[in-house]
Amino acid sequence: MADAKLQMFENRLLKVYKHKNKLAKRQGIDCFRIYDHDLPEFPFCIELYENKIYLAEYLRRHGMDEEEHEAWLEKCIDIIRKIIEVKDENIYIKQRKRKTNRHDQYEKTANKKDFFVVEENGLKFLINLTDYLDTGLFLDHRITRKMVMEQSEGKRVLNLFAYTGSFSVYAAAGKATSVTTVDLSKTYIQWAEDNFTINLLKDKNKYSFIHADVKQYLKTLQPNSVDLVIMDPPTFSNSKRMKDFLDIQQDHVTLLNDVLHALSPNGVIYFSTNYTKFIIDAENIKASSIKDITKATTPFDFEGKLKRWCYKISC
Numbered sequence: 028m029a030d031a032k033l034q035m036f037e038n039r040l041l042k043v044y045k046h047k048n049k050l051a052k053r054q055g056i057d058c059f060r061i062y063d064h065d066l067p068e069f070p071f072c073i074e075l076y077e078n079k080i081y082l083a084e085y086l087r088r089h090g091m092d093e094e095e096h097e098a099w100l101e102k103c104i105d106i107i108r109k110i111i112e113v114k115d116e117n118i119y120i121k122q123r124k125r126k127t128n129r130h131d132q133y134e135k136t137a138n139k140k141d142f143f144v145v146e147e148n149g150l151k152f153l154i155n156l157t158d159y160l161d162t163g164l165f166l167d168h169r170i171t172r173k174m175v176m177e178q179s180e181g182k183r184v185l186n187l188f189a190y191t192g193s194f195s196v197y198a199a200a201g202k203a204t205s206v207t208t209v210d211l212s213k214t215y216i217q218w219a220e221d222n223f224t225i226n227l228l229k230d231k232n233k234y235s236f237i238h239a240d241v242k243q244y245l246k247t248l249q250p251n252s253v254d255l256v257i258m259d260p261p262t263f264s265n266s267k268r269m270k271d272f273l274d275i276q277q278d279h280v281t282l283l284n285d286v287l288h289a290l291s292p293n294g295v296i297y298f299s300t301n302y303t304k305f306i307i308d309a310e311n312i313k314a315s316s317i318k319d320i321t322k323a324t325t326p327f328d329f330e331g332k333l334k335r336w337c338y339k340i341s342c
């Protein structure tokens with residue numbers, strides 16, 4: 028590829044890095060997204076986790092053979108290293124496939140067990156940049172997590188599709204009376220428990236971790252048994268461990284109505300979805316109010332780039 032294009036990449040990266048780094052420093056944030064597919068010919072997602080860079084390349088038809096592609100990638104990495112100034116061993120590269128089918132979303136990719144700890148708002152989170160497709164902490168929900176913390180005091184909090192339990196940690200730190208963390212993956216439930224442990228959140232009477240299919244789990248809940256719910260499901264899910272598959276466009280009304288059935292009278296649900304074409308079926312959801320808080324929950328490093336929706340739903 029011509030040097031002019033690489034120069035364009037360098038200029039762009041320098042510009043966005045300077046800008047975002049300044050905003051991050053101002054807000055005391057050490058983990059943020061720097062670049063996301065800003066230039067079509069450089070289809071990277073670049074995130075910073077304190078002193079480590081996560082570089083994911085979206086696969087596309089680039090017309091280069093393997094050797095050419097490797098050489099091109101090396102040049103790009105040189106540029107990234109020059110601008111962001113991290114040590115070689117702190118650059119983690121992932122060739123991230125576009126989600127072509129429903130199965131590959133949460134697959135393991137390696138087995139290095141290379142975990143390290145980062146901090147966000149004084150809380151600790153285990154990150155792994157080598158073994159899974161995602162890192163352990165979804166940076167786009169930084170603001171939503173803080174909202175949850177600020178509203179958790181004295182509440183019974185339920186985190187559905189919890190992944191590594193980052194919302195749960197925030198709720199516990201916000202003095203929730205109880206926090207229940209539910210996910211279908213044993214690995215992620217263990218990761219969530221580990222995140223509690225490193226934050227010294229140890230009260231077994233208050234914190235429970237449930238390995239279950241949310242669809243089935245919701246049917247077991249009693250009315251008025253939860254006050255604050257976070258529900259951040261995948262767009263599709265069809266694990267062998269589930270009775271049937273989940274399609275968020277089709278299933279969100281049932282899921283939300285099941286949660287509303289279990290919610291206390293002043294209860295609130297934070298519902299988020301990454302399905303870009305999502306349309307909320309407000310008419311059929313038995314809530315007193317549904318507020319689109321996508322904009323209010325978009326952090327500076329995702330402005331203009333966010334491909335998810337977020338709603339505050341009240342009982």
Ligand SMILES: C[S@@+](CC[C@H](N)C(=O)[O-])C[C@H]1O[C@@H](n2cnc3c(N)ncnc32)[C@H](O)[C@@H]1O
Pocket residue numbers: 133163164165168187188189190191192193194209210211212215239240241242258259260261264269273
């Ligand atoms: C988008 S992630 C949730 C992200 C999380 N809210 C956060 O901010 O860290 C989706 C999670 O749903 C889990 N999952 C998928 N299908 C499920 C099901 N039927 N029941 C429970 N969990 C499920 C996956 O294991 C994954 O951890």
